[in-house]
Amino acid sequence: MIISGPLNSPIWTAPEIAEAVNGRIVRWAPPGSVSTDTRSIHPGQWFLPLVGRSFDAHTFITPQLSAKGVVGVIGNRVCENWDMGFVQVDGSTTESLKRLAMFARKRFSGCLIGLTGSVGKTTTRAMIALALESIGSVYQSPGNWNNDIGVSLSLLGMPGNVGFGVLEMGMSKRGEILELAGICRPNVRVILNVGAAHLENFASLEEISIAKGEILREATMGDVCVLNADDPLVMDLAVPAGVKKVLFGRRQGSDVRLVSMQSIDGGLKVETVLEHNEETVKFVIPSPGLHLALNACAAAAVATSLGVPLALVGKSLSRFIPVPGRSEFQVTTNGINIINDVYNASPVSTKHALESLSDIHCYGKRVAILGDMLELGPTEIKLHELILQHCLDTRVDLVALVGKRFLAAANNLQVGQEINMLHAYDSESLASDILEYLHCGDVVLVKGSRGMKMEKIVHAI
Structure with a gap:
C-alpha cells in the first residue's frame, strides 16, 4: 500500500x-x-x-x-x-513546524528515503514508492512538497506504522538541503543529478553540486548513499566514512546498471533492461520518455539496497503511472495528442521532453508549446537559445513560445525564418488562439516553468 x-x-x-x-x-x-x-x-x-x-x-x-x-x-x-x-x-511558527517535524521523525521507526536532484525528483520518488510497496507499506510526500514547509508537513503526515517514507528535497540556494536533511535524517540518501536549475543563485554547476551534496554531509554509519554514476559532478562528492555507497547508471561497474532502453509502441512506452549482481530484468515503463529509464534505474538502486529482488522491482515499475503534469500522455476528444509536462521546466527536462515529442509516432504535426524557464540567472537567454536550437534539430513543425525569454532567444537566432513560430507573453493569451493551429493527429508538447501557468493551454486544448 x-x-x-x-x-x-x-x-x-x-x-x-x-x-x-x-x-x-x-x-x-x-x-x-x-x-x-x-x-x-x-x-x-x-x-x-x-x-x-x-x-x-x-x-x-x-x-x-x-x-x-x-x-x-x-x-x-x-x-x-x-x-x-x-x-x-x-x-517563528515556521520554526515550531520544523520542531514538530523533527519530533515526528524521532518517533518514526521505519526507513526514510530522502532524494534530491536538479530534475526527476517527483517521478523517481513515485517509482521508489512503487518498487518498495512489494515489501511493506510506503508513505510518500504529496505533490512536490520539497521545501522546508513541505518536508515538515510531509513528516507530520507520515503514519508511524508504515515501513518506508519517501521524501523529496529541493533547494534554490546553499544550506537548504543541509537543513532539510537535518529535519528528516534519511536512512537512504539519493542524488539523482546536477543540472542547470536555480542558476540565479549559483555561479556554476559545481556550486549546485556542492549544495546538492549537503544531503550526504551528516550521513552516519548504517546509512546508504545512492549516487548517479553517470554524472561526474555527483561522483566528485565526498561520502562520509563508513557509509554504504550504491551507484546507478549506464556506467560499467554500477551497482544497478541501465543496460539498455528503447522507445516502443509508437514512442508511448519505454522498454528497459537493468542489471544487478549479474541478474538482469527486462520490463516496460508504460509512459513516453527515454529519460524515465534512468529514473527507474535510480529507484531500483534504492529498492535493491533495501532487499527487494530485481525481478520484483521490474514487475512493480511496469505498473508506473506518470505523476500528473509530468510526461503525461493525453488524447483529446478531437484527436489531438498531448504530452502534458507543464509542472516545471529546466534546460535538461525540456530537452528530454522534446526528445519524447520526437519519438512519438505522429500522423499530423509535431508541435512544441514552450513557456519560459525561470530562475536561470545571467545565462538564461543562452539556455533558451539552446532549447530552440534543439527544436530545429528535431524538426518540430510548429513552435509556440510563451514569455519574454524565449522571445529574446528566438529573435537572436532568427528562428522564425527557419520554422513556423507563434509567440505570446502569457499562457492565457496563447490559450485563446492555439486551437486554430492544431488538428486531429497532431502531437503537442506543453511545457514551461511553474510560474508560466502552462496548464491553461492544456485545458484550452
Whole structure:
C-alpha cells in the first residue's frame, strides 16, 4: 500500500505538542492531527498558523475557525474569547513546524528515503514508492512538497506504522538541503543529478553540486548513499566514512546498471533492461520518455539496497503511472495528442521532453508549446537559445513560445525564418488562439516553468 497525503495523519496530544515546540499549554484540548491551512482543515485538527513576509495566518483564528471543529491552536496568540485549546509558542511558527517535524521523525521507526536532484525528483520518488510497496507499506510526500514547509508537513503526515517514507528535497540556494536533511535524517540518501536549475543563485554547476551534496554531509554509519554514476559532478562528492555507497547508471561497474532502453509502441512506452549482481530484468515503463529509464534505474538502486529482488522491482515499475503534469500522455476528444509536462521546466527536462515529442509516432504535426524557464540567472537567454536550437534539430513543425525569454532567444537566432513560430507573453493569451493551429493527429508538447501557468493551454486544448 502506498499512502500520499494527510490520510491517517498521526495524532498529537497537547503535552506532545508542547514538548516538541518548547511551548506552553494555555488551554488543554483533545488529541488531533496538525494542519496549517484553514481552507482544508478538518474537525479534530490543531491549527498551526504560519507567518510570511506578506501574511500572518494568526488572522484566521476566529470563532468561525472553532466552528469548523478545530480543537486548538499552536501559535503566538489567539483571538479574544477563544475557548478551544491553545499551545503558545514564542518566535517563528515556521520554526515550531520544523520542531514538530523533527519530533515526528524521532518517533518514526521505519526507513526514510530522502532524494534530491536538479530534475526527476517527483517521478523517481513515485517509482521508489512503487518498487518498495512489494515489501511493506510506503508513505510518500504529496505533490512536490520539497521545501522546508513541505518536508515538515510531509513528516507530520507520515503514519508511524508504515515501513518506508519517501521524501523529496529541493533547494534554490546553499544550506537548504543541509537543513532539510537535518529535519528528516534519511536512512537512504539519493542524488539523482546536477543540472542547470536555480542558476540565479549559483555561479556554476559545481556550486549546485556542492549544495546538492549537503544531503550526504551528516550521513552516519548504517546509512546508504545512492549516487548517479553517470554524472561526474555527483561522483566528485565526498561520502562520509563508513557509509554504504550504491551507484546507478549506464556506467560499467554500477551497482544497478541501465543496460539498455528503447522507445516502443509508437514512442508511448519505454522498454528497459537493468542489471544487478549479474541478474538482469527486462520490463516496460508504460509512459513516453527515454529519460524515465534512468529514473527507474535510480529507484531500483534504492529498492535493491533495501532487499527487494530485481525481478520484483521490474514487475512493480511496469505498473508506473506518470505523476500528473509530468510526461503525461493525453488524447483529446478531437484527436489531438498531448504530452502534458507543464509542472516545471529546466534546460535538461525540456530537452528530454522534446526528445519524447520526437519519438512519438505522429500522423499530423509535431508541435512544441514552450513557456519560459525561470530562475536561470545571467545565462538564461543562452539556455533558451539552446532549447530552440534543439527544436530545429528535431524538426518540430510548429513552435509556440510563451514569455519574454524565449522571445529574446528566438529573435537572436532568427528562428522564425527557419520554422513556423507563434509567440505570446502569457499562457492565457496563447490559450485563446492555439486551437486554430492544431488538428486531429497532431502531437503537442506543453511545457514551461511553474510560474508560466502552462496548464491553461492544456485545458484550452
